[in-house]
Amino acid sequence: MPRVLAGQRDHGISMKILIADDNPMWQTLLAGNVKQWNLQPILACDGRQAIEQLQNDESIRIALIDWQMPFLDGLEVCRQVKANAKRGFTYIVMLTGRDSKSDVVKGLEAGVDEYLTKPVDMDVLRSRLKAARRVIEAIPPSDWARPRIEGYSIDSILGRGAFATVWEGKRLRDDHPVAIKVLRVDLTTATVQQRFAHEIDVMKRLDHPYITPVFDGRVDDRVGYIIMDLNAGGTLGEYQQQSSLKGKQRVDLIRKVCEGIHHAHEQGVIHRDLKFANVMMSGGGDPRIVDFGLSKSLFTPPTDDGHQTIEGTVMGTPLFMSPEQARGETSRIDLRTDIYATATMLYIMLLKTHPHPLNGRDNRAIIRAISQTGIRRPESIKPNFNPALSRILTKALAADPGDRYETAAEFAAALGQFLGRR
Numbered sequence: 164m165p166r167v168l169a170g171q172r173d174h175g176i177s178m179k180i181l182i183a184d185d186n187p188m189w190q191t192l193l194a195g196n197v198k199q200w201n202l203q204p205i206l207a208c209d210g211r212q213a214i215e216q217l218q219n220d221e222s223i224r225i226a227l228i229d230w231q232m233p234f235l236d237g238l239e240v241c242r243q244v245k246a247n248a249k250r251g252f253t254y255i256v257m258l259t260g261r262d263s264k265s266d267v268v269k270g271l272e273a274g275v276d277e278y279l280t281k282p283v284d285m286d287v288l289r290s291r292l293k294a295a296r297r298v299i300e301a302i303p304p305s306d307w308a309r310p311r312i313e314g315y316s317i318d319s320i321l322g323r324g325a326f327a328t329v330w331e332g333k334r335l336r337d338d339h340p341v342a343i344k345v346l347r348v349d350l351t352t353a354t355v356q357q358r359f360a361h362e363i364d365v366m367k368r369l370d371h372p373y374i375t376p377v378f379d380g381r382v383d384d385r386v387g388y389i390i391m392d393l394n395a396g397g398t399l400g401e402y403q404q405q406s407s408l409k410g411k412q413r414v415d416l417i418r419k420v421c422e423g424i425h426h427a428h429e430q431g432v433i434h435r436d437l438k439f440a441n442v443m444m445s446g447g448g449d450p451r452i453v454d455f456g457l458s459k460s461l462f463t464p465p466t467d468d469g470h471q472t473i474e475g476t477v478m479g480t481p482l483f484m485s486p487e488q489a490r491g492e493t494s495r496i497d498l499r500t501d502i503y504a505t506a507t508m509l510y511i512m513l514l515k516t517h518p519h520p521l522n523g524r525d526n527r528a529i530i531r532a533i534s535q536t537g538i539r540r541p542e543s544i545k546p547n548f549n550p551a552l553s554r555i556l557t558k559a560l561a562a563d564p565g566d567r568y569e570t571a572a573e574f575a576a577a578l579g580q581f582l583g584r585r
Contacts, residue, residue: 181226183213210235230259245274254295346387373423396444417509421575437504481529489534499564506559
């Protein structure tokens with residue numbers, strides 16, 4: 164299991180922010196501004212509504228609260244929120260016309276994190292919210308920091324990313340080792356949460372020895388998690404680098420990956436993000452595919468509108484994109500796209516370089532090279548490369564999907580026949 168999950172922190176994510184103010188004009192003004200700052204406003208017009216919103220939605224981690232409101236004033240709202248030990252840290256900005264020193268002291272003693280007087284300077288507020296966001300990103304909610312999931316024990320952390328952690332644990336009824344991927348929902352968009360739910364649904368349908376089995380999963384406004392079988396051997400990339408594998412063993416690993424992918428294809432699922440980090444290794448040395456979050460149904464009619472084209476360009480990992488992915492040709496993405504990515508892994512495993520001539524690590528340059536240049540034949544990198552294996556790789560990496568193997572099973576069979584002859 165990797166120590167660090169792939170992904171960079173994205174400060175463009177729309178975090179939720181509560182705006183509690185009984186003045187409609189201020190509500191409208193504040194909501195309009197925070198939307199421009201890529202925050203998602205949740206509105207409350209009195210103290211009671213503010214408490215209800217914060218109690219019912221733990222993904223709200225920043226609150227702008229007016230001091231004087233009906234039912235409960237802002238100080239009392241703040242006290243109740245800060246006193247709730249079950250709720251994760253909430254950054255509270257008090258907005259008020261009361262600017263005496265004693266009022267500021269009262270606010271700070273109630274637990275207010277920032278105190279701003281009205282009329283609020285929007286540039287100052289924006290800078291305060293940027294600071295609040297940095298604090299929130301550094302202090303995860305309790306359910307994300309150490310999940311509590313009925314029927315499972317949580318032992319230790321295996322990997323950490325910007326928006327998810329992976330924990331090692333056990334299923335209590337039989338002590339079966341599991342890996343638990345936990346999504347930090349307070350930093351994710353609805354789209355990310357939908358993909359997470361999609362991944363749960365897809366992986367529950369798949370049943371193959373070379374696909375990691377999923378036992379349970381859930382995503383809501385408090386926590387998202389997937390519980391899967393524990394793979395003790397790390398990623399395929401780590402395994403092949405750390406092990407003294409012979410060429411035919413590397414070929415056999417990819418043959419097995421092809422068999423797993425063919426099963427997914429038979430169930431109508433295209434992975435679309437096959438790479439070393441998304442193939443884990445079991446304790447017995449078998450590959451097991453994970454992370455179907457970007458998968459696509461084979462049964463969905465193809466579309467090629469502008470949104471889908473842009474999405475097709477960026478979805479997936481550039482190094483393992485097929486030419487049609489790199490060009491954003493969403494309507495052409497099918498099971499042969501997964502074949503191309505799998506063949507790219509095998510090429511790198513055997514030749515220690517990428518099939519396309521790449522200069523630098525810039526993602527745009529990589530995408531451009533894959534979309535515009537042909538692959539380098541294996542023998543051009545290694546003159547004594549086996550001709551039969553070169554033909555297999557070249558076919559799987561054909562620029563035109565129509566020239567590749569029609570199914571992952573055919574690719575697996577070709578690799579199996581090559582190994583049989585060897």
